[in-house]
Amino acid sequence: MTKKQKKMLIRILTAAALMITLKFVPLSGIPLFLLWLIPYGIIGWDILKKAWNGILNRQVFDENFLMAVATLGALAIGLLKTGDYDEAVAVMLFYQIGELFQSYAVGKSRRNISELMDIRPDYANIEQGGQLTRVDPDEVEIGTVIVVNPGEKIPLDGVVESGESSLNTSALTGESVPRDVKPGDEVISGCINMSGMLHIRTTKAFGESTVSKVLDLVENASSRKSRSENFIARFARYYTPVVVIGAAVLAVLPPLIRLLLSLTPEWGEWVYRALTFLVISCPCALVISIPLSFFAGIGGAGKAGILIKGSNYLEVLAKTGTVVFDKTGTLTMGVFDVVDIHHSELDRETMLEYAALAECASSHPIAASIRKAWGKPIDLSRVGKVEEIGGNGVVVEIDGKQVAAGSSRLMRHLGIEPVECRSPGTIVHMAIDGGYAGHIVISDVVKPDAAEAIAALKRAGVRSTVMLTGDGPSAAAQVAEALGIDRVHSNLLPGDKVDKVEELLQEKDAGKTLAFVGDGVNDAPVLSRADLGIAMGAMGSDAAIEAADVVLMDDSPMKVSKAIRIARKCMGIVRENIIFALGVKGICLVLGALGIAGMWLAVFADVGVMILAVINAIRALYVKNL
Amino acid sequence: MKKTYKIEVDCANCANKMEDAARKISGVKEVTVNFMTLKMIVEFEEGADPAAVMEQVLDACKKVEEDCEIYL
Numbered sequence: 022m023t024k025k026q027k028k029m030l031i032r033i034l035t036a037a038a039l040m041i042t043l044k045f046v047p048l049s050g051i052p053l054f055l056l057w058l059i060p061y062g063i064i065g066w067d068i069l070k071k072a073w074n075g076i077l078n079r080q081v082f083d084e085n086f087l088m089a090v091a092t093l094g095a096l097a098i099g100l101l102k103t104g105d106y107d108e109a110v111a112v113m114l115f116y117q118i119g120e121l122f123q124s125y126a127v128g129k130s131r132r133n134i135s136e137l138m139d140i141r142p143d144y145a146n147i148e149q150g151g152q153l154t155r156v157d158p159d160e161v162e163i164g165t166v167i168v169v170n171p172g173e174k175i176p177l178d179g180v181v182e183s184g185e186s187s188l189n190t191s192a193l194t195g196e197s198v199p200r201d202v203k204p205g206d207e208v209i210s211g212c213i214n215m216s217g218m219l220h221i222r223t224t225k226a227f228g229e230s231t232v233s234k235v236l237d238l239v240e241n242a243s244s245r246k247s248r249s250e251n252f253i254a255r256f257a258r259y260y261t262p263v264v265v266i267g268a269a270v271l272a273v274l275p276p277l278i279r280l281l282l283s284l285t286p287e288w289g290e291w292v293y294r295a296l297t298f299l300v301i302s303c304p305c306a307l308v309i310s311i312p313l314s315f316f317a318g319i320g321g322a323g324k325a326g327i328l329i330k331g332s333n334y335l336e337v338l339a340k341t342g343t344v345v346f347d348k349t350g351t352l353t354m355g356v357f358d359v360v361d362i363h364h365s366e367l368d369r370e371t372m373l374e375y376a377a378l379a380e381c382a383s384s385h386p387i388a389a390s391i392r393k394a395w396g397k398p399i400d401l402s403r404v405g406k407v408e409e410i411g412g413n414g415v416v417v418e419i420d421g422k423q424v425a426a427g428s429s430r431l432m433r434h435l436g437i438e439p440v441e442c443r444s445p446g447t448i449v450h451m452a453i454d455g456g457y458a459g460h461i462v463i464s465d466v467v468k469p470d471a472a473e474a475i476a477a478l479k480r481a482g483v484r485s486t487v488m489l490t491g492d493g494p495s496a497a498a499q500v501a502e503a504l505g506i507d508r509v510h511s512n513l514l515p516g517d518k519v520d521k522v523e524e525l526l527q528e529k530d531a532g533k534t535l536a537f538v539g540d541g542v543n544d545a546p547v548l549s550r551a552d553l554g555i556a557m558g559a560m561g562s563d564a565a566i567e568a569a570d571v572v573l574m575d576d577s578p579m580k581v582s583k584a585i586r587i588a589r590k591c592m593g594i595v596r597e598n599i600i601f602a603l604g605v606k607g608i609c610l611v612l613g614a615l616g617i618a619g620m621w622l623a624v625f626a627d628v629g630v631m632i633l634a635v636i637n638a639i640r641a642l643y644v645k646n647l
Numbered sequence: 648m649k650k651t652y653k654i655e656v657d658c659a660n661c662a663n664k665m666e667d668a669a670r671k672i673s674g675v676k677e678v679t680v681n682f683m684t685l686k687m688i689v690e691f692e693e694g695a696d697p698a699a700v701m702e703q704v705l706d707a708c709k710k711v712e713e714d715c716e717i718y719l
Binding site: 080083304308 | 658660
């Protein structure tokens with residue numbers, strides 16, 4: 022508890038003790054009233070002060086004003102009629118208990134969530150003259166060798182220079198299996214070094230390192246407010262004045278009508294009912310529990326390695342009806358291998374040699390896989406003019422021969438009829454000096470949990486799954502069938518993907534949303550065009566982190582359905598809280614107006630609803646078994 | 648230009664009130680108060696002087712919620 026909270030607790034206890042004592046004091050009239058003012062003052066002075074300031078600043082209708090009017094009114098009724106003052110004090114007391122609980126619960130979950138994301142490294146070790154010195158990670162320059170001892174956090178992104186160890190990445194990815202690293206491996210900041218000492222050559226400054234990016238993202242997450250939050254803020258703005266007006270009407274109208282009907286007006290009774298109204302009218306339960314639910318949901322998702330950039334995205338995520346996958350890197354590993362060469366009159370070596378030379382300038386993973394399969398250094402002097410044919414391939418001069426390597430479209434573009442291939446994978450057709458020379462089959466390995474992930478999405482209520490790929494139709498259909506994907510769009514160039522997603526956005530059901538899952542390579546425009554962009558395994562890919570709304574910190578497609586379930590749970594809690602709080606308030610207002618519920622019940626209902634709603638909201642933090 | 652300030656405030660509704668008050672200050676284009684992370688993210692109008700604007704924002708917030716604080 023903070024100092025402020027402790028002080029409040031003491032005030033509450035003192036007032037409660039005084040209240041009980043006063044129940045047994047054999048006094049009446051003015052002296053008793055004055056005695057009761059002591060606990061009332063102790064528990065309520067700050068509320069009265071705030072209410073007064075509110076009036077001065079023309080901010081009349083806030084909860085302090087409501088509580089002040091209700092309790093002062095109750096005191097007045099006690100003095101003039103009943104001689105009971107306990108209600109006024111009790112209302113203040115319970116109101117303060119509620120406020121204290123709320124501030125404690127919020128502080129607690131705030132700490133909980135920041136502990137979950139406790140990945141900020143405090144220092145980096147640098148070797149200087151044979152001695153290890155601790156320095157601020159911010160001061161470490163790119164290319165410096167840092168030392169990470171077992172048990173320490175890796176402070177900066179880098180490459181292992183020497184040493185072997187296993188890393189605990191769970192704070193970042195939610196993955197509990199440690200990752201083994203050896204010299205040459207890339208490591209990201211925020212992981213904990215578990216077994217051996219590592220020397221790491223840093224590749225990024227602290228501000229650009231993974232850990233800074235993630236923290237930045239998490240800290241700014243709940244600043245993008247959801248529709249529900251905005252609704253509640255607007256609602257609170259109107260609700261309170263409406264109830265106050267209702268209370269005023271209730272205090273004045275029935276007695277006047279009774280007067281007209283020549284009955285006794287019963288002013289005291291109706292004013293009391295009106296004051297009860299005021300006590301009920303405080304919108305605290307809603308105003309606190311809704312943002313808290315979202316905050317807890319985002320925190321829980323963060324713990325599971327799912328970064329959600331704002332509360333509004335939780336809302337969108339919960340309504341996902343269509344999930345579109347960009348095949349490479351999401352459903353497949355994105356690691357390509359040359360598996361075969363078909364219809365070639367040249368021998369394998371020569372074919373690969375030409376292909377490797379043709380693709381020497383490309384950074385595309387397919388090109389890299391061909392160079393890897395060739396496996397020998399490339400003599401660039403043999404390569405002449407290189408011409409890229411818009412996403413379809415290249416035409417290159419090698420040893421004076423014109424070599425074309427690319428899709429079947431490239432072949433037809435050059436007036437060559439390619440031999441279609443039925444093997445799954447990406448096909449690179451080759452032509453030399455205008456004659457067809459065969460094709461290379463390059464295949465990408467499907468992730469082991471891809472099929473399960475699609476099934477999990479179906480179970481989570483996703484109506485349709487779509488795969489976008491640059492592969493040929495037969496290969497694409499094979500993969501889709503193996504994984505259980507509903508629809509496939511094949512032969513797409515990177516630029517076509519945005520158009521396809523536009524089309525799918527047109528087709529989807531109203532009220533449902535479309536999520537696009539990509540690995541962050543070449544798909545930033547699509548990520549931002551979809552209702553919800555999910556970037557996968559995006560650690561380190563800045564463009565993807567920037568463009569996506571949800572970032573999955575590891576490569577598992579299972580996380581997509583998990584994210585949807587977390588969002589559903591969170592939205593469910595939000596709905597429960599809205600209905601529960603409004604329902605109870607509504608019932609209490611009716612009971613209060615009818616004179617069945619008194620102030621005691623009103624304040625119990627108010628504080629009780631708030632406490633239950635807050636506890637319910639915190640449930641959103643627990644997402645482990647989803 | 649966007650700047651983030653750390654704030655201190657006790658209740659969610661008070662945070663909403665601060666947000667409303669800050670939005671009315673000239674020079675403030677958009678403002679979000681995040682009660683959960685206790686942060687105020689202010690986007691300033693082109694050419695506005697953040698320091699001067701924030702003085703006014705703080706004044707306005709103090710008016711609606713006495714015991715709030717913005718760490719400038």
